[in-house]
Amino acid sequence: MSRSPTPPTQLDWLSLPPDDAGAPEATAPAAVPWPWQIPEADSPLSTLDRALARFLQDAQPSTEPRHAWLAALVSHQFGRGHACLDLDALASQPAATLGWEPAALQGLPSALGRAADDLPWCGTLGSPLVREGQRLYLRRNWQAEQQIRDSIAARLALPPLAPAGLASALNQLFAPDPLVPGPDWQKVACALAARQRFTLITGGPGTGKTTTVVRLLALLQDNARHSPQRRGQPLRIALAAPTGKAAARLAESIASAVQRLPAPLQADIPEQAQTLHKLLQVRPGAGHQPPPELALDLIVVDEASMIDLDMMARLLAAVPPNASVILLGDKDQLASVEAGAVMGQLCEGADAGGYSADTVAWLQSVAAVDVSPYQGAGGALAQQTVMLRFSRRFAGDSEIGQWASAVNQGQMAQVQALWRRSPRATAAASASVDRLEPTQAHDPALASIWQRGWSTWRAWLSAVTASTAAVDDAQALQALVAFNRFQVLCAVREGAWGVDGLNRRIAQALGLPTEGWYAGRPVMVTRNDYSLQLMNGDVGLCLRHAKGLRVAFADGHGGVRWVQPSRLDAVESVFAMTVHKSQGSEFEHVALVLPELPVAVLTRELLYTGITRAKSRLTLVVPATPALWRAVEKKVVRSGGLGAAARPAAS
Ligand SMILES: Nc1ncnc2c1ncn2[C@@H]1O[C@H](COP(=O)(O)OP(=O)(O)OP(=O)(O)O)[C@@H](O)[C@H]1O
Numbered sequence: 001m002s003r004s005p006t007p008p009t010q011l012d013w014l015s016l017p018p019d020d021a022g023a024p025e026a027t028a029p030a031a032v033p034w035p036w037q038i039p040e041a042d043s044p045l046s047t048l049d050r051a052l053a054r055f056l057q058d059a060q061p062s063t064e065p066r067h068a069w070l071a072a073l074v075s076h077q078f079g080r081g082h083a084c085l086d087l088d089a090l091a092s093q094p095a096a097t098l099g100w101e102p103a104a105l106q107g108l109p110s111a112l113g114r115a116a117d118d119l120p121w122c123g124t125l126g127s128p129l130v131r132e133g134q135r136l137y138l139r140r141n142w143q144a145e146q147q148i149r150d151s152i153a154a155r156l157a158l159p160p161l162a163p164a165g166l167a168s169a170l171n172q173l174f175a176p177d178p179l180v181p182g183p184d185w186q187k188v189a190c191a192l193a194a195r196q197r198f199t200l201i202t203g204g205p206g207t208g209k210t211t212t213v214v215r216l217l218a219l220l221q222d223n224a225r226h227s228p229q230r231r232g233q234p235l236r237i238a239l240a241a242p243t244g245k246a247a248a249r250l251a252e253s254i255a256s257a258v259q260r261l262p263a264p265l266q267a268d269i270p271e272q273a274q275t276l277h278k279l280l281q282v283r284p285g286a287g288h289q290p291p292p293e294l295a296l297d298l299i300v301v302d303e304a305s306m307i308d309l310d311m312m313a314r315l316l317a318a319v320p321p322n323a324s325v326i327l328l329g330d331k332d333q334l335a336s337v338e339a340g341a342v343m344g345q346l347c348e349g350a351d352a353g354g355y356s357a358d359t360v361a362w363l364q365s366v367a368a369v370d371v372s373p374y375q376g377a378g379g380a381l382a383q384q385t386v387m388l389r390f391s392r393r394f395a396g397d398s399e400i401g402q403w404a405s406a407v408n409q410g411q412m413a414q415v416q417a418l419w420r421r422s423p424r425a426t427a428a429a430s431a432s433v434d435r436l437e438p439t440q441a442h443d444p445a446l447a448s449i450w451q452r453g454w455s456t457w458r459a460w461l462s463a464v465t466a467s468t469a470a471v472d473d474a475q476a477l478q479a480l481v482a483f484n485r486f487q488v489l490c491a492v493r494e495g496a497w498g499v500d501g502l503n504r505r506i507a508q509a510l511g512l513p514t515e516g517w518y519a520g521r522p523v524m525v526t527r528n529d530y531s532l533q534l535m536n537g538d539v540g541l542c543l544r545h546a547k548g549l550r551v552a553f554a555d556g557h558g559g560v561r562w563v564q565p566s567r568l569d570a571v572e573s574v575f576a577m578t579v580h581k582s583q584g585s586e587f588e589h590v591a592l593v594l595p596e597l598p599v600a601v602l603t604r605e606l607l608y609t610g611i612t613r614a615k616s617r618l619t620l621v622v623p624a625t626p627a628l629w630r631a632v633e634k635k636v637v638r639s640g641g642l643g644a645a646a647r648p649a650a651s
Helices: 008-014 047-059 065-079 087-092 094-098 112-118 139-157 166-173 185-195 209-225 244-259 309-318 342-346 357-367 399-408 412-421 444-453 455-466 473-484 499-509 604-611 625-633
Strands: 084-086 129-132 135-138 198-203 237-241 298-301 324-329 385-388 433-436 486-490 522-525 539-545 548-554 560-563 571-573 576-578 587-593 614-621
Touching: 047 065, 065 084, 065 094, 065 112, 065 135, 084 087, 087 094, 087 112, 129 139, 135 139, 139 198, 139 309, 166 185, 166 209, 166 357, 185 198, 185 209, 185 357, 185 385, 198 209, 198 342, 209 244, 209 298, 209 324, 237 244, 324 342, 399 412, 399 433, 399 604, 399 614, 412 625, 433 444, 444 455, 444 486, 444 499, 444 587, 444 614, 455 473, 455 539, 473 486, 473 539, 473 548, 473 560, 486 499, 499 571, 499 576, 587 604, 604 625
Parallel strands: 198 324, 198 385, 237 298, 298 324, 433 614, 486 576, 486 587, 587 614
Antiparallel strands: 084 135, 129 135, 522 539, 522 571, 539 548, 548 560
16 A cells, blocks of 8 residues: 555644654654555444554654654644543553543554653654653644643742732622622632733632633733833733634623723723634734734633644743633533633632642732632642632523533432423423423424524514515624524434434424525535634524625624625534534523434533533433533543643642
8 A cells, every 4th residue: 555645634633743853754664564454344443543653653654653643643642632642541441541442442452652762753842742641642733732831830939910909809899799609700710810921710600710810911001000110001912712703702701891880990801802723913824933923911711611732832832921711601511612621620629729829829818818728739720720719690490500510510319300300391481490202303392492592583583574675784783683592402403303404404393494595594604714704603694685695794893794695715604513612602591412322422511511501491302311521421521641640749
């Protein structure tokens, strides 16, 4: 079989150094038999995984077949979102680690971990693979982790900031609330973020991440305006999020939280947020351009759980070393689509706190908050990590909150009790969580869920389609708001319970065409389009505009952008979307549809993310309950070196 040349993207992906920087020289292929013992067609290894192994073998032949296996497995794990191949996990739990069926595992050689000891493609300057302890990386992932760790450590090592009058400002902004149990974590988060240049704030929906940050920004700006060193100059602040939708939502929540501040504190808080792609000038196909140098004093990034390794490394490199970085997110949500679980790993241990005696004493003195029950041996990062625990959205006996918490904590008995307690979806329109166990995808009860979910939007649509008048901007915005109140979320794309099939059947149930452009068609952009300024995940509605059929997108500034359907080459109907795509969005009412079988992607994180997209109503569509139980049991573990265990011990 001929050895195919390596595509340029693969070199880029390995982060190989230039030819003269120590890269292994190509030599004739070794005379060892190619090590795959399973037919290519049945192998869970992709062409790319094999190509990488071949490339390395060609460049620097090894007589040990297990070396090629290791290289292919590192690539395989990268493709599954892991930052590295965890050799311990591979040895102890190969099936769970690789996600392979028993038949595929039979082809796997034994003692692969031992073969990693003399792997020829790692260990030298610029080598394509890097081993750190029991973790084997593609060099680029290792570099990204290093950059993230170094940048965070450098920020945490700077002398603490000491905004004047911090204690009184905190007291002014955070009045005691007897309804909130335990320490005032919002006040703690604000205090810690004011003292150091890197802070992680994690919390479930409605726990007050935005409110806290807005109060922090008010406090810091007030301080800056009164600081003689700054001569009245406010801080330069940027707000960002990984997707267009998340950025728009952040801007909206910030604007509304600013309104609730005392008037003198409202000045100089930005109300525009941008995507990380735009801020960091990431262009598809542009290769690895150096990150821009951002001129700012502080950046707040929301939905940080969606940020992958590469993007986080780029972000931290772009922010000046003495500027503050505040990451907001929910550590328990689905990790990024691309490799890494940066937020989840950096926040490991956040539940327990792990605050040092110094931090506990400092918080007591400056914020009058007692976090001594959360004292522990966390490292420097733990001192700057806060978990907000009280949800004002899902407080008390909120059923969605109970579902979210039981699923998140893997409490199977509680999930089963909640399931039994939920009424059938069509019976009680007032229940905040209801459920349906359809026997087949054409179950008429499903059609009634879709019709009821979009009833306001459909009424609006029939009224405008009955009229010959064109739709104006205000009407288009109303239509988008009405449409976005309800959303069907699926765990998978394919099959009867996946996005593709459901989109068609929902359109039929609503009496709409299943193909082509028509007034009322909701679409989602599936690829970033920089010329149209549309981002992957943006949702628009096709409507009858004065110039003909146009797709209306909210522009994020209270206006509408109209785009000709013919210019949109990467869109799909969006009655249903995957839970992955829904990250960063919320809807009044969510119908969460599970597949019949417990497929690999159906995990606790996916369920939790889907459930928490619902603001006031959740309809669970579960054709077979074992899939639900299995998902609750299945927690995703992504291998990587940013977790607490890999970080330096307590400082
Ligand atoms: N300390 C507080 N006092 C009063 N209301 C608060 C407080 N903190 C948050 N809220 C209210 O709770 C709701 C949720 O707060 P916020 O939007 O800040 O949470 P979040 O964690 O950013 O939510 P999301 O999950 O939407 O990102 C808002 O209506 C906000 O006004």
